[in-house]
Amino acid sequence: MGHGHGHGHGHGANADRRHLTAALILLVGFMAAEVVVGVIANSIALISDAGHMLTDAAAIALALVAMSLAARPARGAYTFGWKRAEIISAAVNGLTFVGLVVYFVYEGVRRLVEPPEVQGVLVLVTALAGVAVNAGAAWLIARADRSSLNVEGAFQHILNDMYAFIATAVAGAVVWLTGWSRADAIAALVVAALMAKAAYDLLRDSGRILFEAAPAGANPAEVNAAIAAHPGVTGVEDLHVWTVTSGFPALSAHVTVTPGGDCHRVRRELADLLRERFRIEHTTLQVDHVPGTACRIAAS
Template identity: 60%
Template sequence: MSGHGHEHGPGGHSGHSHGVSADADRRWLGLALALITVFMAAEVVVGVLASSLALLSDAAHMLTDAASIVLALVAMRLAARPARGGFTYGLKRAEILSAQANGLTLLLLGAWLAYEAVRRLIAPPAVAGIAMLVTALVGIAVNVAATWCISRANRSSLNVEGAYQHILNDLFAFVGTAIAALVVVTTGFERADAIATLVVVALMVKAAYGLLRDSGRIFLEAAPADVDPDALGDRLVARADVVEVHDLHVWQITSGQSALSAHVLVEPGGDCHAVRRDLEDVLRSGYGITHTTLQVDHAAEEVLQLALPGERETAGDPGHCEAPHGPVHRDEPHHH
């Protein structure tokens, strides 16, 4: 076998500056956590005394905010550990697990709040509107501060984005609660409390769906959302001297860290090393993929004869792969 593509470090070029930003991320998340925990304790007390479900739902939501930040911080710690033993990628996916857990807690909490809100729509209890209004206004201020803290951290991490979504939803929830409290105070319409809760539930479900979808894609080894593997394969096979690309896999190790592997067949007279360098260049500059493993070999004669114009086959060179995965990209006149 000619060149077995060399590896680049999992972080590509960004490896050096990352330590600093990870520490900064931890500080910002820690600050948001402190703000939220203190306020949440006060809010539970007021919510119980004022018998406001919207306030209690906000407090419950803040509890998951706090949990989501703790989870994010733990996941960052784990993800930063060097790869060793059986974990050859390290524990980078701990962050994706954390994002998935955040999505699930949002969904479960939403279901419980929806049930409670419907119950209160049917039989609304008396609500102390003034206490509810004051607490909601303070809640808005605390959440604006916490949202700002987290927006300073690196949100391209799905993990940090999970915590951010929790807190942003909470901010909307407080705005809803404040409006409901105003309605209760001015009109005495106590069902406003339950209606505000249902609006918050809708926002929670939307955020949960986004987190579960994105983390699910990474766990199922799907290609990054912005990469079309078919188009990528066609682009690689259109390069000079490349005859065929098969067993092409593109996946994400964790958010913002893509990896690619492929078997590339080169014309019998071609320079395998030059081709590999060229393809790595295309992947780095065109797709930002720096973690690549390319197995580059000279094509056998029968592969060249197989390359019928206009066809993309799904069975590769029978001599090489027991069962090639996915489409085989062949160099055909219409690709150029």
């Protein structure tokens, strides 16, 4: 059987944790100040940004916990270890977005109908500070290993929050210069739209892994055809292609070869083919002779 997987990344796990922890500290400090200013300014846009930032902090905290769990070695009944902890973390992040979208759409629409008085200057200044803080946090997380769906989920939280702060800054300037307070509610709805897009992406990607769909670039029909077309192969059965966790695609299959064929050579060649063409390094191939014949074992 051919084994091995490409789950090692160029970034060290300890470095990733440091980057995420620094971003978490930065966000929590600013979020506390933003909640206070949002209440004083009576701005739903700022409060929605603070809520978004709370999910940013939760996303990073979950990412750190998931990274620790995913690093645990395979043991006992957990033959793949706890690697899918990061996928569950990404799914939870997506679900938190959904809840916030519902709330901020409701609150934004309500304030469009009955706009309250909003202090535009406070909104503008705080939002601009938020852009800078989120840019710094995004820079820190971008230095971590974003091939992990877990880390990518945290990064998307930060990036969306930065865009949201830009929308809030524009709304603050409009309220300050024109007195049109509905701009604040419109900014909150823009934030909700950004959250909805991020939620869809995270839930789609994490769902594909949790339901063991084939990874991108490894269409099962194409994989089956490639194996079947290999010299000496007569049939492919029980083909399964899935993703254990981010960057860890896996495949198993039962392959039959021509009478007298060298099963071990075919297995090695198929493992190389799957790695080079489909980037699948963790392969479990049961290679047998056609019923009624014997596999030839090459001399070592």
